Amino acid sequence: MTMTQASDDGPAGRRPGAALTARQRARDQITREIKEEARRQLAAQGAQRLSLRAVARELGMVSSALYRYFPSRDDLLTALIIDAYDALGASAEAAVARRPGAGGRARWRACCHAIRDWAIASPHEYALIYGSPVPGYQAPPETIDSAARVAVAFAGILAGAPLRSPGPDDDRPLPGLLAGQAEKLSQDIARAGAPPAPASARLAPGVPPPVMARALVAWTQLFGMISFELFGQLVGSADPADDFFGYAVEQMADFVGLPA
Amino acid sequence: MTMTQASDDGPAGRRPGAALTARQRARDQITREIKEEARRQLAAQGAQRLSLRAVARELGMVSSALYRYFPSRDDLLTALIIDAYDALGASAEAAVARRPGAGGRARWRACCHAIRDWAIASPHEYALIYGSPVPGYQAPPETIDSAARVAVAFAGILAGAPLRSPGPDDDRPLPGLLAGQAEKLSQDIARAGAPPAPASARLAPGVPPPVMARALVAWTQLFGMISFELFGQLVGSADPADDFFGYAVEQMADFVGLPA
């Protein structure tokens, strides 16, 4: 919560671990309540109907009081976005961490399903972060760390798993800019390191660029599928989508070269 | 345009081909202008900022005058949605039709790129139809024919092309509900028939269900990629996305079994 007034640690800022004053505890509590209520409205009506006045009303406060906690509506939105990214990232991380001895493919499966499950359970929060951008809203840089978590968890699976050479055409160089993009991503992943991976994985040379390119395809496929399901685009074809999703996850695992 | 008042052909309705009165011509013209201006605002600020009052203002009319053309804001939105689906469908159809002698893979490529090109040229119209649903808005049944056009063009490529058996695991039955869904889609495609396909294609037994399942994966992958690109989710990884897109299109063509 970088945007609340009290948390930009000034001269009298609170040190981590220090005992909190009653005022601080109340402030933290109410900040939480505001976000909870905002999330409730988000779930009920979507992001653009989120209104400070309605949140305040529901909390029994006067609307101007919210400005003690969030300097503007956009800052409240930003807080929700960060929380959503963090919740999704935590789900993916937990799904992987829950299977310490499992092979790469089992972790891949777990991660993909965790992402979908979270999206289905929180469709409006999913739409907030992966749906059409809210016009006039610019996501501030504070969001990027949280946004990266799920991608790091996803790619970390490949970084830590043995891969068979996926296709006969992967000797061919990647086309144009994609070569450099895949290369850079591989290095980023190696640098970020999958949190639950052992030291050996961190020393691994990362994911080979051809695999990284395939992983990018799988990545966009995963979210494309989830978005289509949530946004009603599969009605009349693959709805309900559970089996289709499971099938696609396996196909994509093959596609990136995870052995069965 | 089923929702304008004059077009629900009543007792004095206009017959197709009949000479239009000056009033009718004026009405058609203004209906077009309203939609054009609405599209302009859509492009500038997105769907939820589309306001009847602003459209009227820009057209030099009084806001209540628009109600002679569209009974409500939602009806105007519906008209824009139908137009967007039709424009996208027409692009895809044209891209395929422009290559009458080409093989399946060339048509696949052309179709995928046409879809992306249209999306990049009309990002807000794309978001209108494939982005997060507008809360409180229910797409009426009039939209589904237009929505299906692009899918029919896409699947029609597979229906008319020779395919090699895509993977060794395609002898295995499709899991759960997916089997029936793929089966039904194959029949739908065979029934709808690709408009530019010759009679022989219409007599073809359609697309085998395992291929149809793979096509569904490719379908969601295609739109997932485009959405990620347009909604800014590829910034920092595969942006600019041209080469990545081209690469993915080829991989997906392999994936569905189109010979090179």
Added chain:
DNA sequence: TGTACATCAGTGAACGCGCGTTCACTGATGTAC
């Protein structure tokens, strides 16, 4: 431990805005005879 002052949460009124939709109306266009 007690007092004086500073900080802060919450109030209530107000500003200024834009929206969708309805309604009674005027005047022009079209139609039937």
Added chain:
DNA sequence: TGTACATCAGTGAACGCGCGTTCACTGATGTAC
């Protein structure tokens, strides 16, 4: 061809609504001496 009536596009005012944000204020909590 001319007249009487019906249809329809567009006007202008109004209703009722909700929004984000500002501001001067009160009273409670926290802090320094």
